[in-house]
Amino acid sequence: MFLHELFFYLTIILLPTQLGLHGWPDWAFILGRRIDYLSPTLFLTDITILSTLVLWICFPHKSMRKTPRVISWKTIALLVGILIYIVSNIYFSHSPYVVLLRWIKVIEFGLFGYYIVQTKPSLHTTSIYITISMIYSSVIAIMQFMFQHSIGGIFWYLGERSFDISTPGIARVDWCWFATTNCMELLRPYATFPHPNVLAGFLAITICLSIWQILSHALKSKKIRLWYWITIIVSTMALTLTFSRGVWLMSIIGIVTIIGVLYKKTTVQTMSWIFITGLTCILIAFPYFSSLMKQSESFIIRNELSRVAITMWRSYPLIGVGFNAFLVQLPTILPARYLFFLQPPHSIYLLLLSELGIVGVGCIGWLIYKLILMLIKLPNKIPLIIILLYGLLGTIDHYPITLQQGQLLTLFVITLGFLSK
Numbered sequence: 001m002f003l004h005e006l007f008f009y010l011t012i013i014l015l016p017t018q019l020g021l022h023g024w025p026d027w028a029f030i031l032g033r034r035i036d037y038l039s040p041t042l043f044l045t046d047i048t049i050l051s052t053l054v055l056w057i058c059f060p061h062k063s064m065r066k067t068p069r070v071i072s073w074k075t076i077a078l079l080v081g082i083l084i085y086i087v088s089n090i091y092f093s094h095s096p097y098v099v100l101l102r103w104i105k106v107i108e109f110g111l112f113g114y115y116i117v118q119t120k121p122s123l124h125t126t127s128i129y130i131t132i133s134m135i136y137s138s139v140i141a142i143m144q145f146m147f148q149h150s151i152g153g154i155f156w157y158l159g160e161r162s163f164d165i166s167t168p169g170i171a172r173v174d175w176c177w178f179a180t181t182n183c184m185e186l187l188r189p190y191a192t193f194p195h196p197n198v199l200a201g202f203l204a205i206t207i208c209l210s211i212w213q214i215l216s217h218a219l220k221s222k223k224i225r226l227w228y229w230i231t232i233i234v235s236t237m238a239l240t241l242t243f244s245r246g247v248w249l250m251s252i253i254g255i256v257t258i259i260g261v262l263y264k265k266t267t268v269q270t271m272s273w274i275f276i277t278g279l280t281c282i283l284i285a286f287p288y289f290s291s292l293m294k295q296s297e298s299f300i301i302r303n304e305l306s307r308v309a310i311t312m313w314r315s316y317p318l319i320g321v322g323f324n325a326f327l328v329q330l331p332t333i334l335p336a337r338y339l340f341f342l343q344p345p346h347s348i349y350l351l352l353l354s355e356l357g358i359v360g361v362g363c364i365g366w367l368i369y370k371l372i373l374m375l376i377k378l379p380n381k382i383p384l385i386i387i388l389l390y391g392l393l394g395t396i397d398h399y400p401i402t403l404q405q406g407q408l409l410t411l412f413v414i415t416l417g418f419l420s421k
Contacts, residue, residue, distance in 0.1 A: 004055035008121060011048040012129040015408050016137045016192050016202060018159030019044045027097050027328075030342055035327055036194070037344070038098050043404050044159075049112050056115055085319065085359055093322025094329060102324035109411050116415040123419040127213050128224070131231040134206050138231075138238035141189035141199060145241045148187045159192040171196050173243040188243050198399045200244035202409055203235050204251040205390060209416075210235075211255055212382045215262050246396045254389040261381050305345040308333050312354040320357035324402075348394040348401050375417045383417035 020043035028038040086103055093099045140160065143151050149164035156162075163170050164187070171188040188196040210232050219225045239251065311333055312321050321329045326344050344351050353361050375384040390400070390413045399406035 002055075003059065004052050004115075005119075005121065007048050007052040007055060008115070008119075009125070009129045011045055011052060011408070012126060012412075013132050014045050014048060015130075015412070016133050016158075016199075016405060017044055018192055018194060018403075018405060019157060020046075020159070020404070025097070027095050030327055031331060033342065035342060037324065037327055037402055038095075040101050041404070045404060045408060046108070049108060053111055053115060056119070082363070085363075089319050089322055089356065089360070092316075092319065093325045095322065095325050098324050098328060099322035105407070106323070109407055113411050113415055116411075117418045120418055120420040123416075123421055124213070124219075126419060127209060130206050131210060131228060134203065134210070134231050134235045137191040137193075137199065138203065138234045141191040141238040141241060142234070144189040144191070145187065150190075155192065161190070161194075163187075163190070189238065189241055191238070193405060194403060195399070196242040197244045197247065197397055198403060198405060200239055200242040200247040201393050201397065201399065202405065203239040203242075204247050204254065204393070205386060205409060205413060207232055207235050207239065207251065208254045208258055208386055208389065212258050212262075212386075215259065216380075216382075247393065250389060250392055253392075254385065257385050257389075258382060261385060301341045302346045304334070305341070305343065306347060306350055309345040309347075309350040309354040313350075313357065316354075316357055318357045318359055320353070320355045320360060323355050323360075326351060326355055344398040344402055346397050348398055351398050351401065371414065371417075378417060386416060387413050 020041040022036075023040040024034060025040070028035060028040070030038070090096050090099045090103065136158075140151060140155055140158075150160055150162050152160070152162065165172065165185070171190070172185050173188050174183040175186045189199065190196055191199045193199040193202065210228050213219055214225060214228050214232075219228060239247070308330065309326070312326065312329055315321075327342055330342060345354070349361075352364065356364070371387070372384065375381070375387065378384070390410070394400050400410045401407060
């Protein structure tokens with residue numbers, strides 16, 4: 001194994017961690033409050049990513065040493081256009097430093113994605129390392145739920161924050177034991193993630209990946225198959241304890257879809273299987289989610305943030321308010337009674353529209369369209385299913401583009417179709 005591969009797999013193992021060194025310049029504050037989304041941060045996974053890239057550039061595999069290709073004028077024009085857009089997005093924003101840092105992060109992850117596309121790491125090996133991150137995240141989450149507080153100790157070095165059931169703003173759930181009275185308030189586990197919903201999203205995607213590996217008969221060793229089944233069972237327990245109901249539903253749809261694609265012989269059978277199961281899940285869950293949304297303060301806030309995102313886009317329709325500058329603009333639009341909730345809208349599509357405008361979203365849409373066309377042509381359709389499932393998760397939360405773990409997971413999902421067997 002090459003040294004750069006070692007750091008790549010280390011990045012995969014450390015994906016759930018959030019250990020980082022934060023800086024707090026003046027522009028990382030809003031209304032006198034520290035905002036994690038704006039803080040310039042050097043994460044442990046940034047170090048492993050940069051180490052991977054540096055080692056790959058300095059010590060490439062012999063097969064990667066190819067004669068440089070001549071860059072066409074169309075490519076040069078495209079790169080110049082992208083550069084002009086990025087400079088405009090930074091220059092015309094109300095907080096250029098915030099936007100500049102986010103674009104630097106985009107370049108970092110873009111180069112890491114290019115590394116994956118060029119080196120094509122083994123899907124089998126990558127999946128095994130993913131199960132390691134699933135296991136330790138799930139075990140920490142289960143322990144947090146059992147003790148109703150953070151574990152501490154060595155887990156601090158993985159990014160676990162200190163909290164308990166009484167911590168202000170901590171995520172809780174009413175445990176009613178099939179009754180409407182005498183409910184007990186319980187802590188929702190975080191593991192090493194910033195929120196239970198992020199943990200749930202990570203587990204949902206990786207459980208689908210693990211089930212794919214088992215059912216596709218890619219695992220020959222009985223010991224490895226047993227390890228995968230243990231990982232799936234423990235991770236499913238942790239996913240259940242997050243009480244992320246929307247992710248529960250999407251997990252079921254994703255797993256059923258993967259089973260349908262692997263076992264149904266014709267396209268009609270597969271589509272019928274997916275449609276019937278998905279519709280059944282939605283019909284069963286709809287009454288519960290409908291009643292929950294009507295009385296949920298969180299739903300009201302989310303709806304208000306979505307409205308603000310649309311208002312911002314209308315004010316800056318072409319290039320947006322600046323990448324990652326939504327929170328900077330938020331106090332100028334949101335009523336004072338909502339300013340306690342300084343968070344992005346819970347939809348990556350509305351968030352990107354407000355921050356990047358029509359031009360930026362149009363470019364991203366074109367890239368996704370090209371990616372989907374490529375995935376459709378692959379004999380194996382599971383990477384396409386996983387990326388569509390992840391896109392569905394993006395409609396109910398913002399972490400795929402606002403948090404380090406979410407961005408890493410997004411990159412992994414996007415490049416999944418480029419991994420070798």
